[in-house]
Amino acid sequence: MKCLIGDIFGMQEAYVAFNMMTEIGSLPTIETYNALANAYARGGLFQEAEAIFSRMTNNAGIQKNKDSFDALIEAYCQGAQLDDAVKAYMEMRKSRFNPDERSLEGVLNAYCIAGVIDESKEQFEELQSSVTVPSIIAYCMMLSLYARNDR
Numbered sequence: 001m002k003c004l005i006g007d008i009f010g011m012q013e014a015y016v017a018f019n020m021m022t023e024i025g026s027l028p029t030i031e032t033y034n035a036l037a038n039a040y041a042r043g044g045l046f047q048e049a050e051a052i053f054s055r056m057t058n059n060a061g062i063q064k065n066k067d068s069f070d071a072l073i074e075a076y077c078q079g080a081q082l083d084d085a086v087k088a089y090m091e092m093r094k095s096r097f098n099p100d101e102r103s104l105e106g107v108l109n110a111y112c113i114a115g116v117i118d119e120s121k122e123q124f125e126e127l128q129s130s131v132t133v134p135s136i137i138a139y140c141m142m143l144s145l146y147a148r149n150d151r
Contacts, residue, residue, distance in 0.1 A: 011039050011048075030062050037071040044078030066097040073106035077113065085110040101131050105138055112141040120145050 018036050021028055033056040040049040049072060056062045064072075069092035076085035089107045092099065099107075104127040111120040124142055127134050 011043060011045070014039055028056075028060065030056070030065055030068070033060075033062065034065075034067045034071055037068065037075070041071045041075035041078060044075065044080075046072075046075040046079035046081050046084070049075035064095070066092065066100070066103070069095075069097060070100075070102050070106060073103060073110070077106055077109045080113070082110040082114045099130070101127070101135065104130060105135065105141075108138060108141055112145040115145065115148060117145065117149060117151070 014036055018028065018032065021032070033052055037049045037052045040046075040052065053064060053068060053072065056068075057064065069088055072088040073085045073092075076082065076088060086107060089099070089103065092103065104123065108120060108123040108127060111123055120142065124134065124138060127138055
């Protein structure tokens with residue numbers, strides 16, 4: 001069977017393969033943890049993504065990097081945990097990682113889903129100042145927000 005992102009069975013297979021790595025003595029790297037967390041994030045399985053990062057930091061002694069925070073932000077957004085998405089973003093900033101387009105769009109997505117116009121506008125402006133041109137996705141998020149709020 002194929003392992004497809006968003007497919008629960010595929011993610012379970014990925015987790016089994018991940019556990020087999022440690023059993024045969026191949027220690028996962030931060031990239032390994034991030035890859036598994038990204039699979040969970042795309043499926044909105046924020047609790048599973050949290051568990052992976054907890055295992056990474058508590059058991060393996062590996063600290064989160066920017067990609068780890070991006071995966072958490074996406075997992076929280078996909079799982080409708082919008083406050084947690086913003087908290088992960090703030091923790092990323094506190095950890096002195098500079099957000100990129102993915103990070104900024106992730107938080108913009110959380111604000112837009114929550115329907116908070118002022119925060120969304122502020123985040124969009126930060127995105128505009130950080131990248132040459134915001135993606136079409138960022139513009140669509142803002143259009144959707146304005147449409148839902150009769151603006």
